[in-house]
Amino acid sequence: MHHAEIARVFEASGPFVSVYLATERDVEQAASRVALRWKNLRGGLLRDGVPEATLAAIDPRIGDSHAGSTLAVIAAVDGVRYSTSLPEPPPRDTIVRHGPLPYLLPLLAAAQAAVPHVAVLTDRTGADIAARVADGSERSERVEGRVPPHIHKPQAGGWSQPRYHHRAEALWESNAGEVAEALTRLVDRVRPRFVAAAGDVRALQLLREQAPKRVRELIQVVGGEYASLDAVFAAADKLVAATVDADTDALLERFAEERGQRDRAVEGAGATLAALSRSQVGTLLVAGLFLDDARTAWFGPAPTDVGADPAALATLGVDDRQEGRLVDVAVRAALGTGAAVRVVDPDHQAAPRDGLGALLRFAAPVQEG
Numbered sequence: 001m002h003h004a005e006i007a008r009v010f011e012a013s014g015p016f017v018s019v020y021l022a023t024e025r026d027v028e029q030a031a032s033r034v035a036l037r038w039k040n041l042r043g044g045l046l047r048d049g050v051p052e053a054t055l056a057a058i059d060p061r062i063g064d065s066h067a068g069s070t071l072a073v074i075a076a077v078d079g080v081r082y083s084t085s086l087p088e089p090p091p092r093d094t095i096v097r098h099g100p101l102p103y104l105l106p107l108l109a110a111a112q113a114a115v116p117h118v119a120v121l122t123d124r125t126g127a128d129i130a131a132r133v134a135d136g137s138e139r140s141e142r143v144e145g146r147v148p149p150h151i152h153k154p155q156a157g158g159w160s161q162p163r164y165h166h167r168a169e170a171l172w173e174s175n176a177g178e179v180a181e182a183l184t185r186l187v188d189r190v191r192p193r194f195v196a197a198a199g200d201v202r203a204l205q206l207l208r209e210q211a212p213k214r215v216r217e218l219i220q221v222v223g224g225e226y227a228s229l230d231a232v233f234a235a236a237d238k239l240v241a242a243t244v245d246a247d248t249d250a251l252l253e254r255f256a257e258e259r260g261q262r263d264r265a266v267e268g269a270g271a272t273l274a275a276l277s278r279s280q281v282g283t284l285l286v287a288g289l290f291l292d293d294a295r296t297a298w299f300g301p302a303p304t305d306v307g308a309d310p311a312a313l314a315t316l317g318v319d320d321r322q323e324g325r326l327v328d329v330a331v332r333a334a335l336g337t338g339a340a341v342r343v344v345d346p347d348h349q350a351a352p353r354d355g356l357g358a359l360l361r362f363a364a365p366v367q368e369g
Contacts, residue, residue, distance in 0.1 A: 002134065003111065005082075007335035009102050010303075012076035017050055018103035019058065019073045020086075020095040031063070034071070038062045041096055050098055051077065072110075074102045086110045091291060101299070101328035105289045108331070109343040112247075115240045118192045118218075119232040120183060122199035122207055124172045127179040128229045131190040139190065140229075143182045145175030176206035180215070183207070187215050193243050196236035198223040251342055252350035255285060255359055267357035269326060273297060273306050276333035277316065281358040284334035286327060287346035288355060295326040303336025330356055 057079040070086040097103040118131045130140035195218045222235040258265035300318035307313045313321045
């Protein structure tokens with residue numbers, strides 16, 4: 001999921017229905033349970049005035065859910081605008097929103113956690129290699145090295161032992177070279193943040209020796225001889241989480257620094273909306289998922305038509321004004337002006353006040369008085 005892809009949701013006209021349904025893993029009749037939950041939610045939405053056509057467009061997507069994942073569907077008057085399965089459950093089993101703007105924060109939080117990375121499971125004869133990229137897809141490759149009779153070093157003595165040892169070592173090096181070439185091609189194609197490697201100790205050593213520096217610097221050993229590449233990816237989940245946390249910490253550290261200098265950062269709902277109205281925001285910082293935040297703001301047809309109240313939009317000359325949830329208004333303005341959106345821990349010491357803040361593309365105007 002990329003921000004640009006998610007932002008295309010706003011090409012449709014509201015009102016929108018945003019649905020996030022967590023599904024149960026290893027539970028009998030899981031699909032039937034999800035269908036029953038949707039049936040109950042559907043009735044409530046219909047009573048709240050959601051058009052039958054919008055709900056009918058969502059119906060087929062409910063059956064697309066995968067056990068253990070979260071089904072996310074964003075629909076508008078003209079049908080479903082976005083649908084996907086999120087790997088992690090939301091804070092609640094069910095989140096449903098109906099309003100003039102879609103609720104996209106769970107999608108954006110999932111997108112920032114989709115760190116591109118590569119997994120390698122290698123032995124002395126070859127390797128399984130795969131990449132998981134930001135859009136959730138996977139690219140894989142199998143390297144089949146040579147497996148002659150003397151691929152393993154003989155343990156017996158005798159005059160021929162050194163020769164067999166030399167042959168085995170040469171073959172291991174040759175196979176590791178093929179693995180390094182395949183890994184380098186994949187790394188250059190997907191630009192991962194790291195390479196999670198596991199397998200035979202000697203094979204991993206040879207892989208490091210033969211990989212170019214730009215690849216070698218990415219390799220992090222996550223274990224030994226796992227049974228499958230899926231196990232390597234599972235071990236890499238900790239590295240993914242650590243990468244996301246490090247990125248967020250670096251962003252908040254920069255935010256705190258810029259906020260202290262009072263020129264390239266703003267915080268608080270009013271100041272953030274004002275910066276969004278000037279296309280000034282480079283990264284919108286949102287503290288948490290705003291599940292129970294009832295604050296609202298106002299917006300108009302253009303992404304920069306945003307304000308804390310109708311008077312702010314009147315000052316901008318916007319006559320066509322609507323009221324929406326504060327966070328949804330801010331996210332629409334950010335995505336519509338090409339800004340990034342980062343969901344951060346609201347308990348972080350550098351989290352923005354009032355739950356909203358921004359790193360700016362250019363310095364904020366000096367406030368008088």
